[in-house]
Amino acid sequence: MSVLLTRRKLITTGLAAAAGASGLGVAAYLAKRYNLIPPDHGGIYGVGETLTYAAHRVLTSGHSLAREFDRSQISKVIPVNGKHPEVDAYQRLLAGGFADWKLTIDGLVDRPSSFSVADLKRFPSHSQITHQACEEGWSFIAEWRGARLSDVLHSVGVQPQAKWVFFFTFDKWWDSLDIPDALHPQTFLAYGMNGQEMPLDHGAPVRLKVARQLGYKSLKYLSRITVTDTMKNIGDGLGSGSPGAGYSWYAGI
Numbered sequence: 297m298s299v300l301l302t303r304r305k306l307i308t309t310g311l312a313a314a315a316g317a318s319g320l321g322v323a324a325y326l327a328k329r330y331n332l333i334p335p336d337h338g339g340i341y342g343v344g345e346t347l348t349y350a351a352h353r354v355l356t357s358g359h360s361l362a363r364e365f366d367r368s369q370i371s372k373v374i375p376v377n378g379k380h381p382e383v384d385a386y387q388r389l390l391a392g393g394f395a396d397w398k399l400t401i402d403g404l405v406d407r408p409s410s411f412s413v414a415d416l417k418r419f420p421s422h423s424q425i426t427h428q429a430c431e432e433g434w435s436f437i438a439e440w441r442g443a444r445l446s447d448v449l450h451s452v453g454v455q456p457q458a459k460w461v462f463f464f465t466f467d468k469w470w471d472s473l474d475i476p477d478a479l480h481p482q483t484f485l486a487y488g489m490n491g492q493e494m495p496l497d498h499g500a501p502v503r504l505k506v507a508r509q510l511g512y513k514s515l516k517y518l519s520r521i522t523v524t525d526t527m528k529n530i531g532d533g534l535g536s537g538s539p540g541a542g543y544s545w546y547a548g549i
């Protein structure tokens with residue numbers, strides 16, 4: 297067993313034991329010591345959120361892969377959660393076939409930039425056949441195609457002090473990932489699904505695809521990405537709209 301594994305085992309065993317035996321407060325203390333506290337740890341489910349996030353980060357050290365499937369396993373019926381945005385700005389882009397759509401990336405980057413769909417297609421194109429699970433209980437397997445978010449972020453030069461990557465959409469959703477999940481090889485800016493351009497209600501023209509978290513982290517209809525070193529000045533400061541609606545910021549599976 298490697299030294300790293302031993303250390304990991306120690307921390308996770310420690311977290312679990314502390315949670316079981318001596319009370320959740322000790323587990324939270326250990327997580328804090330190792331800098332594994334998610335932003336919404338203060339709520340009713342706070343200690344539970346901390347344990348899940350900390351255990352995932354320690355066990356997977358950021359880059360373990362979500363399971364991938366064969367084409368034959370792609371779901372025949374694909375549910376859609378909600379309709380595409382009605383706001384004028386989105387409707388105008390849709391009417392123009394998204395030719396004028398651009399994804400802005402700013403914040404703690406060396407070269408703030410905007411990317412059209414064609415620009416994103418110039419990055420190496422990757423695909424994944426993964427499972428997407430909604431917190432409401434339904435799920436499906438689909439093939440997603442896109443650019444790795446890591447490739448796009450590297451092209452704009454993420455600054456060393458960066459900790460979070462925030463995403464904003466045309467229907468006013470917002471969420472964030474930590475740097476390990478943002479740079480994860482299965483985190484895509486996805487422009488294709490099951491061999492087609494991204495279908496309208498699945499997030500056209502480009503959505504986020506986060507393979508290792510529940511569906512609600514995979515934001516559709518992206519408009520802007522901002523890299524930050526704090527969550528404080530964005531929304532209610534909890535990293536996402538989800539905690540306010542009763543769902544945790546970290547939705548790892």
Ligand SMILES: Nc1nc2c(c(=O)[nH]1)N[C@H]1C(S)=C(S)[C@@H](COP(=O)(O)O)O[C@H]1N2
Pocket residue numbers: 375376377378429430431465466467469497498499510511512513514515516517
């Ligand atoms: N912009 C935006 N992104 C979103 C949503 C949304 O309503 N708006 N719904 C989320 C939820 S709850 C889920 S489960 C998935 C659903 O993706 P699908 O419609 O492609 O199945 O998208 C997520 N991303």
Ligand SMILES: [Mo]
Pocket residue numbers: 377429430431432511512
């Ligand atoms: Mo969902």
